[in-house]
Amino acid sequence: xxxxxxxxxxxxxxxxxxxxxxxxxxxxxxxxxxxxxxxxxxxxxxxxxxxxxxxxxxxxxxxxxxxxxxxxxxxxxxxxxxxxxxxxxxxxxxxxxxxxxxxxxxxxxxxxxxxxxxxxxxxxxxxxxxxxxxxxxx
Amino acid sequence: xxxxxxxxxxxxxxxxxxxxxxxxxxxxxxxxxxxxxxxxxxxxxxxxxxxxxxxxxxxxxxxxxxxxxxxxxxxxxxxxxxxxxxxxxxxxxxxxxxxxxxxxxxxxxxxxxxxxxxxxxxxxxxxxxxxxxxxxxx
DNA sequence: CCTCTAATTGCAAATGGTTCGCAATAGCGT
DNA sequence: ACGCTATTGCGAACCATTTGCAATTAGAGG
Numbered sequence: 443x444x445x446x447x448x449x450x451x452x453x454x455x456x457x458x459x460x461x462x463x464x465x466x467x468x469x470x471x472x473x474x475x476x477x478x479x480x481x482x483x484x485x486x487x488x489x490x491x492x493x494x495x496x497x498x499x500x501x502x503x504x505x506x507x508x509x510x511x512x513x514x515x516x517x518x519x520x521x522x523x524x525x526x527x528x529x530x531x532x533x534x535x536x537x538x539x540x541x542x543x544x545x546x547x548x549x550x551x552x553x554x555x556x557x558x559x560x561x562x563x564x565x566x567x568x569x570x571x572x573x574x575x576x577x578x579x580x
Numbered sequence: 581x582x583x584x585x586x587x588x589x590x591x592x593x594x595x596x597x598x599x600x601x602x603x604x605x606x607x608x609x610x611x612x613x614x615x616x617x618x619x620x621x622x623x624x625x626x627x628x629x630x631x632x633x634x635x636x637x638x639x640x641x642x643x644x645x646x647x648x649x650x651x652x653x654x655x656x657x658x659x660x661x662x663x664x665x666x667x668x669x670x671x672x673x674x675x676x677x678x679x680x681x682x683x684x685x686x687x688x689x690x691x692x693x694x695x696x697x698x699x700x701x702x703x704x705x706x707x708x709x710x711x712x713x714x715x716x717x718x
Numbered sequence: 719c720c721t722c723t724a725a726t727t728g729c730a731a732a733t734g735g736t737t738c739g740c741a742a743t744a745g746c747g748t
Numbered sequence: 749a750c751g752c753t754a755t756t757g758c759g760a761a762c763c764a765t766t767t768g769c770a771a772t773t774a775g776a777g778g
Binding site: 451456457458475476477492493496497500516517518 | 734735736737738744745746
């Protein structure tokens, strides 16, 4: 939470209780959507507004502390930005496996004369568990 | 257009002029958004409604003829589904390079015990042209 | 061909996620 | 502590997409 205040000061932004609460919540969970964040946050601060959630999410995104995901759903998901990583989504149980493919992807880009800066990757398929449990999946 | 009618009949769906028009348009362009499709289609049929565009897009998506893309923007993009391919988006000129990474990605998934069925991939970076033209990009 | 009926369309209104305007509140540099 | 300015909460606005409904039409069967 404290390093965040450095990021904020650097841009003349303020560290409000709402912001630390939200960042804290995002950091202790993976890929939440705005409404889930809102509901979790309200348990701590019932007066918090949804606009503040969205405004904070956008701020944290600009600061590079949080990443916005497009997991195929209509609405966005957010998660604390650690090292870049990618998602393997199981079509059977819905589990989202995180992994680092950055170097491999950079190499794939290079083969097309492309210099990769960042990657959004979502592989859909079946995780080891589901593959074991039943061969009845499509 | 004609093979489409087979897909449709198979589900008791009808091949209307609106549907062939829309499928035609999607097939002759790459990654259009709903509104672009709407505007192009209206040049042929000015009475066409936006709802029909969306309804048709959803239908074609279910039939597997069209694919919905989430290119980081707020709204969706659509394109005719040919062979699976992936996108390299240039941060400088906005060009979208298409390429096939399927087998490579399957292999990356395998390393995590994951059986990949399909992949959505968007690498952001710089294309060869932009890299050449100026080293003034971020 | 003509008829009948269920599928489809266009329209307008509803929806759901996200943003914005504004007056009230509250960080934080001094 | 003070004051300036960023931030909040609220409600309304916004935009992409969906839906209800009455009018239209594709296409199977006669």
